[in-house]
Structures are given as C-alpha cells and as structure tokens.
Amino acid sequence: MKKIRTVSLIGLGAIGAAYGSKLHQYLGDDFTVVANEERISRYQQSGIKVLEETYNFRYETPETDSGPRDLVIFSVKNAELKQAIQEIKHHIGPDTIILSLLNGISSEEEIYEATENAHILHSMCVGIDAVRENQQIRFSSLGKICFGYREDFGTEEDAQAVKTLFDAAAIPYEIPQDIWHAIWAKFMLNVGVNQVSAVKRAPYEYFHKVPSLYSWMEDAMYEVVEISKKAGVGLTDEDVKNFRPILHALSPKGKTSMLQDIEGNRKTEVEYFAGTVVELGKKYHVPTPINEQLLRMITIMEKMNALDVKASSVNI
Numbered sequence: 152m153k154k155i156r157t158v159s160l161i162g163l164g165a166i167g168a169a170y171g172s173k174l175h176q177y178l179g180d181d182f183t184v185v186a187n188e189e190r191i192s193r194y195q196q197s198g199i200k201v202l203e204e205t206y207n208f209r210y211e212t213p214e215t216d217s218g219p220r221d222l223v224i225f226s227v228k229n230a231e232l233k234q235a236i237q238e239i240k241h242h243i244g245p246d247t248i249i250l251s252l253l254n255g256i257s258s259e260e261e262i263y264e265a266t267e268n269a270h271i272l273h274s275m276c277v278g279i280d281a282v283r284e285n286q287q288i289r290f291s292s293l294g295k296i297c298f299g300y301r302e303d304f305g306t307e308e309d310a311q312a313v314k315t316l317f318d319a320a321a322i323p324y325e326i327p328q329d330i331w332h333a334i335w336a337k338f339m340l341n342v343g344v345n346q347v348s349a350v351k352r353a354p355y356e357y358f359h360k361v362p363s364l365y366s367w368m369e370d371a372m373y374e375v376v377e378i379s380k381k382a383g384v385g386l387t388d389e390d391v392k393n394f395r396p397i398l399h400a401l402s403p404k405g406k407t408s409m410l411q412d413i414e415g416n417r418k419t420e421v422e423y424f425a426g427t428v429v430e431l432g433k434k435y436h437v438p439t440p441i442n443e444q445l446l447r448m449i450t451i452m453e454k455m456n457a458l459d460v461k462a463s464s465v466n467i
C-alpha cells in the first residue's frame with residue numbers, strides 16, 4: 152500500500168497557502184514549497200499569514216534537485232501552469248501522485264501531456280472562499296478537496312494514499328463517485344459565479360441579496376449544462392441547484408478568485424472558463440451568447456487594467 156510521506160506544492164497563493172498550512176502542520180519539513188528566488192525572498196520577508204498564524208515553509212528553488220516526492224500539488228492559476236510544470240519537474244518521479252487544484256477542465260490533461268505521469272488524480276476544491284492580499288490569506292471555510300481516479304488517470308491505490316494523508320492532516324475531502332462529473336459541475340459554477348462576479352465586481356453578498364444577479368449567473372451556467380449533454384457528461388438542473396446552499400454559505404465579503412484577479416490587475420482565467428465554453432459551443436453546435444459576452448467583457452477589462460498599470464508605472 153502506497154503511503155505519502157513527502158509532499159511538494161507549487162503556487163503559494165490563496166488556495167496553496169490554505170491547504171499548504173495544514174500539510175506543513177502535519178508534515179513539517181517533509182512539506183516543500185517550490186518557488187523562484189524572488190518569490191522565496193518575498194515570502195520569507197514577512198512569512199505567509201494564514202488566518203491569524205504566520206508560516207515559514209520549507210522552500211526550494213526550481214533548480215534544486217532533491218529527488219521525487221510522494222505527492223506533488225499544483226495550485227497556480229491556469230495561465231501559470233505550463234511554467235510551474237517545468238519548475239517542479241525534479242519533484243515528479245514515475246510513482247509520484249499528482250493533484251491539480253486548478254479550476255477548469257484542462258489542467259490534468261496538460262500536466263499529463265507534459266509529464267506522462269500515470270498517477271495524476273482528477274481533483275478540485277469547492278466551498279472554500281480564500282482571499283489573498285499580498286502575503287495574507289483569509290477564508291471563512293476551508294471547503295473540501297474532491298478527488299478521484301478515472302480512465303488512465305491515477306489508480307484506486309493513489310486515491311487511498313491521498314485519503315489517508317488528508318485524514319491525518321485534517322484536510323476536508325470527498326471522493327465523488329464520478330469525479331469527471333464533479334469537475335464539470337465545478338467548472339459550470341466557475342463559469343457562472345467567477346465571471347459574473349468579476350464583471351459586476353460583486354463579492355458573494357450580492358449573490359445572496361440580488362436575485363437578478365443570481366439568475367444571470369445561473370443562465371451562464373445553463374450554457375455549460377447544454378454543452379455537457381453533448382459532451383457525454385450529462386450535467387442536469389439538479390447540478391445547478393446543488394450549488395445554491397454552497398454559495399449561500401460563502402462569506403458575504405468573500406470574493407471569487409477571478410474578482411481578486413481583476414482587482415489585483417492580474418490576468419484572469421477567462422480563457423479557461425468562457426473561452427472554453429465558446430469553443431465547445433462551436434464544436435457541439437450549442438449557442439453560448441452569455442459566455443460570448445462575458446468573454447468579450449472580461450477580456451476588455453483585462454486590457455483596460457493593463458493600460459492602467461502601464462500608465463501608473465510611467466507616472467512613477
């Protein structure tokens with residue numbers, strides 16, 4: 152039976168630090184964060200604060216080759232994944248189990264294509280409302296990590312090993328019966344709440360209180376339901392409704408990761424949400440007018456943000 156004794160993580164942001172703090176508490180220095188020198192010195196300067204506690208993790212630069220780990224976790228944004236795979240490659244061996252906590256439906260495939268590792272489980276996290284401001288991470292709920300094996304991705308033994316680790320490290324988790332269905336359902340949620348929250352700059356409070364905002368979000372989600380039927384995933388009305396209590400439980404002042412990107416003048420994951428919906432809509436002949444507009448709006452917002460950043464750096 153596989154046992155996970157060593158873990159490495161790349162992407163010490165809202166999600167990485169939230170779950171990484173639990174792994175650090177359980178594994179101590181057998182938990183490593185991979186980051187370049189500039190990031191490490193930034194993280195070491197004031198430590199990483201998760202809720203009220205400051206953490207000093209064990210760091211390694213991408214150049215350091217200290218051998219493969221039992222588990223590698225990706226928690227960067229989708230556009231950063233390609234580089235992250237290269238930078239954590241020394242930590243991935245043929246037996247390393249891999250979890251990718253990124254939203255969207257493509258990261259496991261992207262990691263598989265680059266590493267040819269056969270132990271990538273499908274995974275995502277849900278119900279967590281993590282917010283990052285500089286090196287400070289806050290959340291009202293840790294939510295849970297959902298994971299599982301399917302087709303050529305991972306094995307039952309890999310899933311059992313992760314389950315044992317998460318039990319010991321007190322990380323909430325679920326192993327859904329059909330992980331691919333669960334990943335698509337989460338994708339559908341992100342297509343709705345992340346994108347609409349970004350366009351309206353709306354923390355969760357407004358989704359709790361403004362029914363027309365909530366129904367616009369669900370309209371965007373229903374385009375994913377229609378595509379999923381043609382893609383053989385078969386999301387239903389029930390999947391849309393299942394998220395209502397989850398969204399209602401998120402902190403009123405909490406913000407989706409996409410809204411945080413807009414406010415932080417960073418590139419968003421719109422390409423992986425509306426971009427994917429529009430592309431799949433064309434492939435399966437499903438109309439996607441709401442996502443087409445969201446894609447245009449968020450791409451324009453990114454460009455306007457980039458101009459503002461450029462202008463403020465010229466003024467300095």
Ligand SMILES: NC(=O)C1=CN([C@@H]2O[C@H](COP(=O)(O)OP(=O)(O)OC[C@H]3O[C@@H](n4cnc5c(N)ncnc54)[C@H](OP(=O)(O)O)[C@@H]3O)[C@@H](O)[C@H]2O)C=CC1
Nearest residue numbers: 162163164165166186226227231235253254280281283408
């Ligand atoms: N926030 C949330 O509540 C949720 C987010 N997600 C998903 O999780 C993923 C991560 O999101 P989130 O945590 O919010 O994002 P963040 O932007 O907060 O974190 C990403 C982190 O990755 C780091 N990073 C990027 N590239 C590298 C690299 N090459 N080497 C080392 N570190 C790197 C960044 O470093 P730096 O600090 O230098 O910028 C940043 O700290 C996304 O796919 C998101 O959609 C899923 C569920 C909930």
Ligand SMILES: CC(C)(CO)C(=O)C(=O)O
Nearest residue numbers: 276277278279280407408
């Ligand atoms: C919607 C939410 C908070 C669900 O956990 C999320 O996935 C995100 O902010 O990216």
